[in-house]
Amino acid sequence: MSDRSVRKSHVPPLWLRIVVPSVLILVWLALGGLGGPTFGKLSGVSSNDQAAFLPASAESTEVQAWQKRFTASNAIPAIVVVTADSAIPKQELGTTYQQLAEKLATVNGVQAPDKGQQTSVAGPIPSKDGLAVQYIVPIADSNEVKTVVADLRSVVDDNLPSGTKAWVTGPAGLTADLVNAFGGIDGILLLVAVAAVFVILLLVYRALLLPFLVLFTSIFALCAAILFVYLFALWGWIKLSGQSQGILSILVIGAATDYSLLLVARYREALEHEESRWVAVVQAWRAALEPIVASGATVILALLCLLFSDLNSNKSLGPIAAIGIVFALLSALTLLPALIAVFGRAAFWPFRPKVGAEERRLSHAGAVAVAGLEGISGLWRRVGSLIARRPRVTWLVAFGLLVLCVLGLPQLKANGVQQTDVVLSQSDARDGQSVLAKHFDAGSGSPVVIVADQAKAADVLAKTKATDGIAAATYYAGNVRPGAPGAAGAPQPVVVDGRVLIQATLSAEPDSSSAEQVVKTLRSTLPSVDDSALVGGVTAIALDTNETAQSDLAKIIPIVLAVILVILMLLLRSIVAPLLLIGSVVLSYAAALGVSALVFDHVFRFPGADAAVPLFGFVFLVALGVDYNIFLMTRVREESLRIGTRPGILRGLGMTGSVITSAGVVLAATFAALAVIPILFLVQIAFIVAFGVLLDTVVVRSLLVPALSYDIGRTIWWPSRLWRDRLPSEAAETAS
Template identity: 50%
Template sequence: MSSNPRRALWLVPLALLVVWLGIGGTLGPYAGKLGEVATNDQAAFLPRSAESTAVLEARRPFERSESVPAIVVWEAPEGTRITADQTGAATRAVAALEGRPGIAETPSPARPSEDGRALQAVVPLKPDLGEELPAVLDSVRSAAATVPGATAYIAGPAATQADLSDAFAGIDGLLLGVALGAVLLILLLVYRSVLLPLVIIVAAVFALALACAIVYALADRGTVRVDGQVQGILSILVIGAATDYALLLTARFREELAIHGDRMRAATAAVRRSAGAITASAATVALGLLALLASDLTNNRALGPVGAIGIICAVLTTLTFLPAVLALLGRTAYWPAKPKAAAEEGGRGVWHRIAALIDRAPRKVWASTAVLLLAMAAFAPTLSAKGVPLDEIFVGDAPSVSAQKALGRHFPGGSGQPAVIIADAGRVEQVQAAARATDGVAAAAAVTATGRPGEGDPLVRDGRVRIDATLEAAADSDAAKATVERLRTQVHAVPGADAIVGGYTAQQYDTQQTAARDRNVIVPIVLGIILLILVVLLRALVVPVLLVATVALNFLATLGVAALVFDLLGFSGTDASVPLYGFVFLVALGVDYNIFLMSRVREETLTHGVRQGVLRGLTTTGGVITSAGVVLAATFAALMVIPLAFLVQIAFIVAFGVLLDTLVVRSLLVPALVVDLGARSWWPGRLARAEQ
């Protein structure tokens, strides 16, 4: 009879295994289907309260149909000029496109540049073409190529959107394959085991499948928005977090298995002893991501709940599927290696030497590492986050970038992407005059019934008119953004005009301003959340403050190094959201490792005193936390396979910052500070009265 309850215990891991196999088998395809509900329409991710966002709605009555412009540019060979025959051929070529699939309305006639060396025409395409967009652009490109003696390019929003879709095309397969391959290789090296790395990978894949299924359902109902960037970050975040948590749990299981010998007891003890640190770590990341809901940028707000869902799914697999498999496999999971207690491995090797160094001279250790981090952080202010020009959005060349350069060589920089002014119809002349008088505006004219500026009487809709202002500077330049700022001042000053200014440049300017506001709001929220969780977990005040300060210093040091590296790589700056994303990921994930360390230090301090508690905690957790940091750095580095500057920059900041945090902050700075402060570091908790 006594064996019946024990047999019943084995039903729990078996049931959990069956449930997760069902989840993986049923929901696995959603990891590849998330792209079906993703949108790469950048207009959908503008600041909610910005002036340029209001213009998007106000301009709709002036558009004969919803459209996305493709700007066709023909360039004559060096030393020659466009002929009248070429102009006629270009006009006929685009006119013949009317009525074809994907073409929204009549293309504009080709018009020559002032230098006589190029032509330009606008072909309006239907919005939301999705996978059909490349084929439609190919038909436009084929028509444009019929003009003899000129090189044809396609620029504008439609071309940029097609290149973005092409860049994200590999996000389901290539990114996932690279990330999982990197994790598997690292795990094989760490464990020197064949089976356990595969179990951890399966757990991460199950977590990703569940997360993608939930996000798919929410995005399909319009509850959340997903773009390629959010999709890519979700995959990397879930794989990295699930692997990190798995490393902590399996390390604890190895210890308990070496002590108890019984695999069921070891699995139960491992969950009990590591669940607090894992859930606290996950809470810092999930709540840090949810702080993005305070952002005024829609894609930031989208990443918040999507990322939090991914983290929750990673915790679920770690605390249910993984211990169930470990309980069933026992020592077999580590084959051909033999599991040993961490204490057996901690008495020798690199972590014993590091602990001995800290024990001998804690003040010298933390002072020298702090000086190093401060020196790196000194370069942080040199990182420009004013946005990137169009020719830096993609890593390497892209067709739309080459086309935009050709357009800029012969037409005003803002051609094809004018500043859009919506104003009261009774003040159209005054608003036009104010716009033309603005420094940096090349031309300004009201849109007419033909759909083009300046060709007839202004088109009036609901008592409002639309005025297109062509800027002299390139639409993505700092000079153009400064012109938009001056333009708004000028037209806002026209009495009774109630004028608002939008368009591509205004959207970039508003996004930049909103991102700066978001950083000022969200950074304190994230730091407050993390501090609160640490206070509750560690039951002290001084140590949590120290941990938050050290991860913030690590972030600034990482930004300083990133500024130097990005400059060497030729980046003029970063997207306005990069520092905020880097902060949320790096600070929240950086605290993870300090939670893993300090929760173990607290456990050891209760038995062995403050000094020995720190040294034993560092020695015991050193290998597993370093492995976790390397895994997370490798998974985020996988984002570099997507040829977009935004993701490459995020990948570098998080990967380098995690390694710096794991190898320097958590290994040297934090333990040396706590040893030097002694029991005072645990004030006002009961450990503040513990013996050294």
Template identity: 40%
Template sequence: MLRKLAALPGGRRGKWVVIALWALVLVPALMLAGRLTGAEENDNAAWLPAGAESTAVVERAQKLMPADTVPAVVVYDRAGGITGADLAKARADAAAFSSIDNVVGTGRGPVRSADGEALETIVQVRKDASGWEGLGRVVDAMREIGTRDAGGLGFHVAGPAGYGADSIKAFGGGGALTTITALVVVVILLLTYRSPLLPLLTLVTVGAALTAAEALIYLLAEHAGLVVNKQTSFILVVLVFGAATDYALLLISRYREELLRHEDRHTAMARALHRSGPALVASAATVAVSLLLLMLADLTSTRGMGPACAVGVVVALAAMVTLMPALLVCCGRWIFWPNKPVAGAPAPSRTTRWDRVGRAVAARPRAVWAGTALVLAAMALGTLGLNASGLSNKDQFTGRPQMAVGEEIHAAHFPRGTGDPLYIVTDAGAAARVGRAVAGVAGIAGVGDPVAKDGQAVLLAQLTAEPSSRAARETVVRTRAAVHRIEGAGAQVGGSTAVMVDTEDAAARDSAVIIPIVLAAVLLVLALLLRAVVAPLLLMATVLLSFGAALGVSALVFEHVLHLAGADASFPLLAFVFLVALGIDYNIFLVTRIREDTAVHGTRRAALSALSSTGGVITSAGVVLAGTFAAMASLPLVFALQLGFAVAFGVLLDTLVVRSVLVTALTLDAGRWMWWPGALFHRRDEGTEPDGEAGRLPAYSGR
């Protein structure tokens, strides 16, 4: 049955049917994929933790205050001191701001700073259905007014509105990210294949997969309630490019091997799909299942990312086992020009670098795996210094956007908490008691009069610390403790600082819940694929070591090389899911080949023959995936830089060290015990210790 299915995409008639079906799918998909941006939800609901106190405050406060507004803190500064003309301009600007769409009322101010060198005006901005995009348009209009005839007067828009506007500009680099990712893939494939044609064929198939995935995700967002935001969209691009290209490399490598054995290319493709199919499916299933488990997250942004990226991986697999085989068979052997494979041609007999690696590992496998494990464990110690407690608004960018400059100027001249207060919602009858309790909390500069309606009241409390700082977040914790003690008040604390506290708490909860479940799911997939217990356990141990080492090195680089203030609260969980799910891929590709060769050569010889035959192509796959994630650094966001670096470094570590050295050494040392209690365990013809040459099989190495 499996052989028949494998023969369909590359069959004499099947290939044309497959191409026609994909053409029919891509016609509407091109239109639907273009609408995905419009279906993104980048407002608070797309990021807030589900069920958190700050989320409840947003819902309660909307009934008492202008719906879904955020403050824009407008800052003017002049080093020699604010003049009368500067003050007049700021007053005129405040009146002009009120005419901008989605600006609520008249701004408060301008207020002169105590040192006389700055002015502050606070404007309330309503977020429309377009979320951050709407904020961006309002802030752009404010900047146009504020910088007009400024005469050297500094002008900046800070606060939550300024942060939202600069964030949408940072995420707006998604188009450039797609271009950079595509260029990375093409360059690496050109170096891998030394052919100008194969990379183009791969890129066409990857493009089709990405388009189909975006169209399907758009339909899910519109009709099934899937929450998609900018963060999900740019990770989707990188993941589909990386995963699809990896699958293409494995398939093309097997196809080339079979072309050396079979004259008919249709037969060669059927054999290639049949032999590589289980590893490809297991790889995609591991990644997709791991991503789907993110649906258990409390963080709305993380929960929506999981199924969206899982769809991308599944569609990438579908394209690479249907469209790619059909296109390859249609093109014939000339697609490999200038190194076309000829049926019956002798395989290269030269010793490859992977043969040399295999011989070195085979000499003392136990010492090799023990030493490698110790080095990885030492690298993992760097995780002790990882600060993933969240970042302040200005620290979330790799550069210094105008919002960050504005916050620094504002902090130098005004009380730090101005313009972004805490929101305390309570029963109206308890408002006075709640206000007194909040005023007595350390870190609170003052509490405004309550606004009451329909038995509910809201109070605004100004912080003494910068609202996105660690000190401000600690004040939120103290404030909540104080108001929760008041019986019958039903008081809750919200605001942007409270959102950061709840996000950090939700991220910690998500990691504690999801990480063990992901490990169990991956272990189950490996056990079903390898029909053994020992091999899956050993592979999981190597992946965990690799993840710890990658995270440890990343933490050291973030702090001591890049000098970043910390990491996003969701970074450890996302890094874990991507590194474990993607890292296990290379183990799957290697160990399934070892299992296949074990039936002929025994486990120890199979370990070396599999390393030799898959070394080049798996390394190329790892470099491609690392390159696509490294492209995320093109976005001016700390989160993108950190996730891209951690995954890229971890994938290279998996490819070059864990898969080629650690897993090979463990397999050589364990021998047939790798397959316990499966049928291969009962083989008794393991033979003597291999020398690294006898186990080598003819194969295309991918160089």
């Protein structure tokens, strides 16, 4: 009999078989019981305010700090725009339209008027064409924007003058629509992801019970991760956003399922050699421990590299996602072994693995022409035979296909998009912005904010007014707004520590590229009259966010690659193989971005991409792509130690082919579920990662890496002992 023959090993004592699984299951039930209820609480500690994620060194962040010194209010403006088919009579502005302003001011959450003011609502402000009016409504609590905007829309609908239409837009309206779009993260996203995984597991295992055990493992991992993320966000240790929350759920479900698939595959193998399910679990756990831990550590460290980001949204995602991977790893190595040990072969019903099944397959297969493919059948035997016959042709064709995909990369427009393009579903605020731009200066309600020296303020104001793209500019004079009822004469500026604020209205929409160009122009020209002048506001925040995200990409990519390379060298005890793997996943990443660029431009017709999309895509694809190569190459190394490198490559591919392909399909399906949330960033990440994972699983891991490794031979293990010490089979191969 070979070392893979049927054997009876020492079975752990009864008390150990009862106590260990029971304790592990109870611990995870407790974590699930505590973490499950926190799902609905995450929105209470989550923020989607773009400004909150900028670094302190950003110019727009400095301007925000100055604004807080000029006013204690953290109000965010909503703009109500009302249009009519014919010119609005002037006499109605002081009656019907003024009454609407009074109604808006009574909405709970609207900022209370300062002493001496009747209302904090500015308006009705008529348009030059006489066909529209606007109201500027300051919302006091930025955490309640969604609720207040919904109430404003209800008040507008109930009190709208006859023959008119109205929209609630501006920064508050756009934020409210963004929060509404994220509303499905707690429910529909998780439901779609779990349903997709369940269907795939049913097809993979052809068993009724095992898919539930794997899903329980994933869901309890997510519950535990959510609990810790919620507490850390509550304590102010991390900043949670809607996009981080969605990615966390998908990442945990996908990673925990992938690790579970690997463990279950080794468990099934062990059950074909062992009578005892308990012994089989221990053997499977030992065999899967190294690749699962190495894979998890790779992803965790790659995610933590985001801590080097200057953009706080990226920086916060690192530890949030890393927490998720930690619990995915722990659940796959503790909860799942306990569950499959309890259920044993019954978990695979109706196709239970039988002792001696592999030996019978070997005896029925007979002799094979290619060493390493003994007992391998079906697709992976054909792939292995192809690689053995034509290794160089195989990897060159795979390489050429990836290079062809990379050609689309220059078309990727990842320099940010307008805020009105972020939400893909129907948006009242987006429609309102278009109406506002038609009748008013498009930047109304979202001014460029300039902090200037009081002594040079007049020159700064004049320079600002003379800048192309600026419709109007005035000093900040408290809550007095030019154009509002009761505002007369030139306002007197508020002065704080020798500084004044200047508010400049943009001609273009504040989230457009034209508006960003105006900010760039102001930042380059104002220092000529005041070298201490600072330019901020909504447009500047978007500009600084995009520029910071682009600089993060150039800084973090080399760090992530260096970290993963070190892990692979330690794991494989080699230099050549890790370099090969790193090169393959980078090429796969570039190919995925290239195809995504073509799809985004010519299929979905997206206006562009968030500047953070390439970075997030890189971290997920490279870290997760290396995962599958780790699963493959650790098994290849194990088999190479036993039967030689080239046979070991074929056998490693044959033994892991089904499980890694299944894992790739599961991960692609879970990330694809992100597309149910109508946010441009999440839809783009969903496509990039889902397509990239499938590309990596089907082309890179199945063809490119094994064929190139087979072509190189033992040299892939240089300079380890596996490279130096030849097995008899390899010596005979060299001699022949």
